[in-house]
Amino acid sequence: TQLLEQSPQFLSIQEGENLTVYCNSSSVFSSLQWYRQEPGEGPVLLVTVVTGGEVKKLKRLTFQFGDARKDSSLHITAAQPGDTGLYLCAGPTPYSGAGSYQLTFGKGTKLSVIP
Amino acid sequence: DTGVSQNPRHKITKRGQNVTFRCDPISEHNRLYWYRQTLGQGPEFLTYFQNEAQLEKSRLLSDRFSAERPKGSFSTLEIQRTEQGDSAMYLCVGDTQYFGPGTRLTVL
Numbered sequence: 001t002q003l004l005e006q007s008p009q010f011l012s013i014q015e016g017e018n019l020t021v022y023c024n025s026s027s028v029f030s031s032l033q034w035y036r037q038e039p040g041e042g043p044v045l046l047v048t049v050v051t052g053g054e055v056k057k058l059k060r061l062t063f064q065f066g067d068a069r070k071d072s073s074l075h076i077t078a079a080q081p082g083d084t085g086l087y088l089c090a091g092p093t094p095y096s097g098a099g100s101y102q103l104t105f106g107k108g109t110k111l112s113v114i115p
Numbered sequence: 116d117t118g119v120s121q122n123p124r125h126k127i128t129k130r131g132q133n134v135t136f137r138c139d140p141i142s143e144h145n146r147l148y149w150y151r152q153t154l155g156q157g158p159e160f161l162t163y164f165q166n167e168a169q170l171e172k173s174r175l176l177s178d179r180f181s182a183e184r185p186k187g188s189f190s191t192l193e194i195q196r197t198e199q200g201d202s203a204m205y206l207c208v209g210d211t212q213y214f215g216p217g218t219r220l221t222v223l
Contacts, residue, residue, distance in 0.1 A: 004157075033212070042117070042206050042214030043158065088157050096160075100171045101211045102148065105157025 003027060004089055004106035012112040016078050021109040023089030024071045030092055032072045033103070034063055037086040079113045086110050119144070119215035121207050127221045128197055135193045136218045138207030147190050148208040149182055151175065152217070158206055164190060197222045 005024045013019055023032065031050040035043035047056050049065035049072060056063045060083075062075040076083055087110075090103040118141040128134050140147055145166055150158035161180070163171045166187035176182075179197075184190040194201055202222045207215040 035214075040216075040219070042119075042208075042217050044117070044214065045212045090157070093160065096171065099165075100163050101146070102160040102163055102171065103158075103211075105159070107155065107157050 002106065003094075003104050004091060006087075006089060006106035006109050008109060009107065010110050010112075012114065013079055015081060015113055015115050018075070018077050019079060019111070020073055020075045021087055021111070022071065022073050023106055025091070026070065027094060028069050030069070032065060032069075033090045034072070034074055035088040035090065037088060037108070038084075043086075043088055076111075079111075081113045081115050084111055084113050117209065117213035117215065119207055119209045119213050121205075121215040121218050123218060124216060125219045125221075127223065129223050130199060131196055133193065133195045134197060134220065135191055136205055136207075136220075138190045138192070138215055139188070140190075140207070140209030140213070140215075142188065144209030144213065145187070146210050147184060148211070149190070149192050150206040150208060152204040152206060153202075161192075161205075194220075199223075 033048045034046045037043040047063045052067045052069045054065045060077045064073045086108040088108045090105045093102045093104040096102045120139045122137045147164045149161040152158040164184040179195045182192045199222050204217040206217045
């Protein structure tokens, strides 16, 4: 069982469309992070959300942390081909060693934006 | 550019051979992590260093895997007697969030 479930697994849209991807858990997280990963490269951190209900914006990307801190969403407005990539959510692994800050990742949403 | 470099970027080896990967974080990264990512999955935690001390190891890290960070700067990850199931991207992370580009291992 995945601690963090991401949906959809794959998403293919036309340039200019809006989209939302989701990250859900049955566990409460102190924070959640969103990363984007391009093929053959390591993930790049986009944002960290730490407060229930928090909304953060990064240009055309809007991130929301659920009130109960069990879920998060990423909304992209007017998607561009440059948004293509694997979007991963991650949170501190429950019951990991004190101060380790190891992360548990979801499987990701693979986004393709077609010109 | 996160400042974390990994070498080699790609490694192809035959089953049973030993391989070693290197990670060079920036000097300010006291914490260093290794993760493994297989196709269609998110990264999975392998091990973590605080300076030169290895403080945590995942159950994923079998006896064939060993990691070191001898002077608290660069780190190496060695896999002995590789198996086809070891084929994956091995990612090094500095300071919890700065991922390197990874080493793609293919075991034939």
